[in-house]
Amino acid sequence: MALKVGVIGTGMIGQDHIRRLTQVLSGVEVAGVTDIDLARAKSAAPAGATVYETPEALITAPEVQAVVICSWGPAHEAQLLACIAAGKPVFCEKPMVTSEAAALKVIEAEVAFGRRLVQVGFMRRFDADYRRLKRVIDGGTLGAPLMYYSKHRNASVPEGLYTSEMPLNDTLVHDADISRWLLSDEVSAVEVRVPRRSTRGRDLRDPVMVMLHMASEAIVDVEISVNIGYGYDIRGEVSCENGIAALPNRPAAVVTDANGIRQAIPEDWRERFIEAYDQEFREWIVAAGAGTATGPSAWDGYAATLVADAALRAVDSGAREPVTMIDKPALYN
Numbered sequence: 001m002a003l004k005v006g007v008i009g010t011g012m013i014g015q016d017h018i019r020r021l022t023q024v025l026s027g028v029e030v031a032g033v034t035d036i037d038l039a040r041a042k043s044a045a046p047a048g049a050t051v052y053e054t055p056e057a058l059i060t061a062p063e064v065q066a067v068v069i070c071s072w073g074p075a076h077e078a079q080l081l082a083c084i085a086a087g088k089p090v091f092c093e094k095p096m097v098t099s100e101a102a103a104l105k106v107i108e109a110e111v112a113f114g115r116r117l118v119q120v121g122f123m124r125r126f127d128a129d130y131r132r133l134k135r136v137i138d139g140g141t142l143g144a145p146l147m148y149y150s151k152h153r154n155a156s157v158p159e160g161l162y163t164s165e166m167p168l169n170d171t172l173v174h175d176a177d178i179s180r181w182l183l184s185d186e187v188s189a190v191e192v193r194v195p196r197r198s199t200r201g202r203d204l205r206d207p208v209m210v211m212l213h214m215a216s217e218a219i220v221d222v223e224i225s226v227n228i229g230y231g232y233d234i235r236g237e238v239s240c241e242n243g244i245a246a247l248p249n250r251p252a253a254v255v256t257d258a259n260g261i262r263q264a265i266p267e268d269w270r271e272r273f274i275e276a277y278d279q280e281f282r283e284w285i286v287a288a289g290a291g292t293a294t295g296p297s298a299w300d301g302y303a304a305t306l307v308a309d310a311a312l313r314a315v316d317s318g319a320r321e322p323v324t325m326i327d328k329p330a331l332y333n
């Protein structure tokens with residue numbers, strides 16, 4: 001029987017996830033949707049889905065077996081806590097929450113519930129290229145990872161909605177998570193440098209360079225540009241003791257004409273990570289159907305939140321800001 005899910009937030013990614021849940025994946029049905037903009041929820045609702053007036057009504061509805069949260073970051077805390085209180089598996093888009101205190105509340109509630117319910121939307125972990133990269137590093141033939149660079153370039157971000165904090169508390173969380181996962185390490189401190197601003201970014205603090213100091217003393221260099229113009233360009237290279245492992249260029253037709261020989265670049269995250277999002281939901285549907293969650297956890301969401309908080313402090317202080325985690329609850333081992 002299909003898993004009946006409710007989707008909260010029917011903006012850009014909410015609509016894309018509704019498309020994959022209704023048109024791409026099997027074993028799942030979108031039974032309900034909601035958004036603070038009810039007109040948007042109505043127009044995004046697939047045939048037969050109920051439009052709920054509030055997230056609370058959707059979360060507690062008996063026909064909704066599992067929830068997908070695609071609202072804005074600051075709304076996630078209350079919605080996650082309501083899902084845990086209702087004992088429903090929940091997929092929550094990144095950032096899991098936007099403060100350390102909120103992350104601790106989610107962890108505390110899930111630990112008290114006694115079973116994993118939360119999966120956070122760190123889709124890079126489901127991308128075939130990143131998975132191959134991790135297999136090589138874990139295989140050990142290259143030796144210990146010493147440095148990793150993570151380049152994160154967005155063609156543009158929505159004017160007005162995307163603020164100067166967001167390269168650090170909305171975009172960087174992907175690089176923080178993938179660094180922890182690829183290197184099997186934790187971030188122990190963060191530094192940020194702000195170069196000359198791009199005139200394409202209006203008043204935004206863009207680009208930013210972030211250095212993640214890992215517990216192993218490996219160093220990750222993250223470069224974020226959110227108004228690069230030419231496309232969505234994600235790169236990564238791990239430098240190890242005996243060699244280097246890098247993400248490949250994306251497969252694309254090689255076009256030759258009077259302008260030269262070239263390959264197209266994805267327009268945005270929807271195109272670059274389309275298969276990763278599909279796979280992330282395939283795995284979520286199986287776990288949620290069994291009443292639990294696998295994949296990136298509330299612990300991973302907490303770790304990324306701490307990195308974002310430290311990065312925001314580091315912009316102001318110019319110093320190396322420490323990241324201190326609580327002891328890991330057994331639920332996340």
Ligand SMILES: NC(=O)C1=CN([C@@H]2O[C@H](COP(=O)(O)OP(=O)(O)OC[C@H]3O[C@@H](n4cnc5c(N)ncnc54)[C@H](O)[C@@H]3O)[C@@H](O)[C@H]2O)C=CC1
Nearest residue numbers: 009010011012013035036037070071072073075093094095
């Ligand atoms: N994993 C990924 O690659 C991506 C993740 N995201 C994340 O997904 C979330 C949504 O992003 P977008 O779709 O780009 O934003 P968006 O602004 O296009 O859509 C967000 C929707 O949530 C609704 N909303 C906001 N607060 C709400 C609340 N309290 N209750 C109900 N609805 C509420 C808004 O009205 C809007 O329709 C963000 O957390 C963002 O960081 C976004 C893009 C890519």
Ligand SMILES: O=C1[C@@H](O)[C@H](O)[C@@H](O)[C@H](O)[C@H]1O
Nearest residue numbers: 094154157170171174226269
């Ligand atoms: O999560 C995402 C967006 O919310 C964020 O704004 C972008 O910078 C990221 O590249 C994208 O993957």
